[in-house]
Amino acid sequence: MSNFWRLFFSIIIALPLTFLTLPANSAPILITQITAGDFLELGVYKMRRGDYQEAIENFSQAIALEKDLAVAYSDRCLAYLQLQDYHQAIADCTQAINFAPDNFEAYLNRGVAFYRQGDYPAAIVDHNRAIALKPYDFRAYYNRGLARAGDGKDSEAILDFNLALTQIPRITSLLLADIYNDRGLAHFVLQDTQAAMLDFSLAIRLNANDYRAYFNRACACGRNGDDFGAVRDFSQVIRLNPSNAQAYVNRGIAQYHLGYHLAAIADLQKASEYFENQGKRVAYEKTLDLLKNLQQKISFATEIALL
Numbered sequence: 647m648s649n650f651w652r653l654f655f656s657i658i659i660a661l662p663l664t665f666l667t668l669p670a671n672s673a674p675i676l677i678t679q680i681t682a683g684d685f686l687e688l689g690v691y692k693m694r695r696g697d698y699q700e701a702i703e704n705f706s707q708a709i710a711l712e713k714d715l716a717v718a719y720s721d722r723c724l725a726y727l728q729l730q731d732y733h734q735a736i737a738d739c740t741q742a743i744n745f746a747p748d749n750f751e752a753y754l755n756r757g758v759a760f761y762r763q764g765d766y767p768a769a770i771v772d773h774n775r776a777i778a779l780k781p782y783d784f785r786a787y788y789n790r791g792l793a794r795a796g797d798g799k800d801s802e803a804i805l806d807f808n809l810a811l812t813q814i815p816r817i818t819s820l821l822l823a824d825i826y827n828d829r830g831l832a833h834f835v836l837q838d839t840q841a842a843m844l845d846f847s848l849a850i851r852l853n854a855n856d857y858r859a860y861f862n863r864a865c866a867c868g869r870n871g872d873d874f875g876a877v878r879d880f881s882q883v884i885r886l887n888p889s890n891a892q893a894y895v896n897r898g899i900a901q902y903h904l905g906y907h908l909a910a911i912a913d914l915q916k917a918s919e920y921f922e923n924q925g926k927r928v929a930y931e932k933t934l935d936l937l938k939n940l941q942q943k944i945s946f947a948t949e950i951a952l953l
Contacts, residue, residue, distance in 0.1 A: 682711040686718055689725075698725040716746035723755050727762075735759040750779045750786075757789055766797035784813035788825055791832070800832040807832065823853035827862060834866060842866050857886040861893060868900060876900040891920035895933060898940075907944045914940065 689704030705722035708715055719742035726735035739756035742749050757772035773790035780786065791806030807829035814821060830845030846863035849856070864879030880897035883890055898913030914937040921930035 682708040682715055682718070685711070686715070686721070689718075689721060693721065693725060693728075696728075698728045701725045702729075714745045716742045716749055716752070719745070720749060720752045720755070723752065723759070727755060727759060730762070732759040732763045736763075748779055750776055750783070753779065754786055754789065757786075757793065761789065761793050761796065764796070766793045769793035770797065782813055784810040784821075784825075787813060788828075792828060795828070795832050795835070800835045803832045804829055804836075819852045820856075823849040823856060823859065826852065827856075827859045830859075830862060830866075834862070834869075839866050839869055843870075855886060857883045857890065857893075860886070861890075864893075864896065864900075868896070873900040873903045877904065889920050889924075891917045891924065891926070891929065891933075894920065895936070902940055907940075910940060911937065911944075 685704045685708035689701045689708065692698075692701035692704060702722055702725045705718045705725065708718040709722070712718070719738045723735045723738035723742065726732070726738060736756055736759045739752045739759065742752035743756070746752070753772045753776040757769045757776065760766075760769035760772060770790055770793045773786045773793060776783070776786040777790070787806045788810040791803040791810065794800070794806060795803035807825050810825050811822070811829075814825065816822075826845045826849040830842045830849065833839075833845060834842035843863060843866045846859050846866060849859035850863065853859070860879045860882040864876045864883065867873070867875035867879060877897055877900045880893045880900065883893040884897070887893070894913045894917035898910045898917065901907075901913060902910035914933055918930055918933040918937065921927075921933055
């Protein structure tokens with residue numbers, strides 16, 4: 647049961663440098679030229695609506711008018727991140743940093759792009775720079791913790807998650823839940839199951855509707871031999887995310903260990919259906935193999951019992 651879930655918090659849209667405003671009670675004026683600030687403001691508006699491709703066009707128009715407008719590159723980086731174009735996101739953040747070397751958001755978001763490319767050392771370097779610029783912003787510590795965990799440095803990741811927890815505003819309970827969840831994963835990798843269970847439980851308490859913490863706690867229960875707990879938490883995953891095929895697989899295995907053979911077979915059959923519908927051919931075939939193996943064991947156990 648090694649399929650875990652991580653979150654990655656990063657992005658705040660930079661506000662435009664210039665807003666188009668008219669003084670109160672002023673006479674109407676004729677706008678004869680659209681400025682870079684206007685395109686920037688429009689791009690931010692499109693970003694907030696989720697129109698990322700259109701936002702990119704607006705930011706590009708702003709850059710065409712002002713080549714050194716760092717915030718336009720930084721915001722266009724965010725749009726590329728949302729579209730999973732990490733190569734272009736890195737290029738834009740690099741340009742933003744060239745024009746504004748103290749641009750905290752550019753380092754933060756370039757670190758995100760490196761992380762999502764799997765370049766964990768580069769992500770760590772960028773988050774180090776972000777922390778040097780803003781040592782009291784929890785996001786950089788959290789993101790560096792994720793990058794360190796990805797790089798196999800789970801003990802250092804836990805230290806970063808701890809720092810993030812000391813900096814994060816207490817009112818943001820959902821973000822706190824994310825940090826506890828990821829710190830729990832680092833503890834789990836280090837085989838400190840007790841600490842992992844505590845963190846997953848804290849994450850669930852703060853956000854009872856996030857299936858990932860239930861999934862992770864179920865895996866920790868399985869490692870502890872608590873199959874009842876695993877079934878309970880995988881059931882919650884399925885309630886919150888009904889098409890989660892991996893949860894059906896893992897719950898099926900736990901149910902088999904508990905002797906609930908018919909329920910185990912039903913879960914594996916359901917998992918195979920979801921894997922097939924989702925086009926996950928390898929997982930589908932492995933689930934069928936597991937189902938066949940399980941049915942053979944159940945049949946053999948039944949024959950022995952009848953002797």
